[in-house]
Amino acid sequence: MIALDSSVLLDILIGDPMYGEVSEICIGDALARDEVVVCDAVVAEVLAMLDTQVDLMETLASIGVRYEATQEAAAARAGHMNKRFRARGGKRERVVADFLIGAHAMLQCDGLITRDEGFFRDYFKGLKIVVPTPAP
Secondary structure: OEEOOOHHHHHHHHHHOHHHHHHHHHHHHHHHOEEEOOOOOHHHHHHHHOOOOHHHHHHHHHHHHOOOOOOOHHHHHHHHHHHHHHHHHOOOOOOOOHHHHHHHHHHHOOOOOOOOOHHHHHHOOOOOOOOOOOOO
């Protein structure tokens, strides 16, 4: 099972001109091999960013992505990682949702599809990261 970050999901939902197509291909490739899931933090972030009243769960189901709630252990890990981030002088632009997404992917999935590679590699060592990359 592979987790999907909100940035990649938004790429396809809003039709991002640079990343929309490569994100869609990346998700399709992942679906051909395994289940692709989003956690509650992704659902919340995406709904907050969309201008429409889209039924996100219906849209996710139509592309083969399903919702999986964050388990208690992942939520606790996210809190600890966020606390560590702040102790290291981390800026407020990093929100708890980013840590929830990373902890969910680390503890409940086999990897994460994201464009925020640096952050997740830094804070979730060992997490398999898949980055949709446009052709040069």
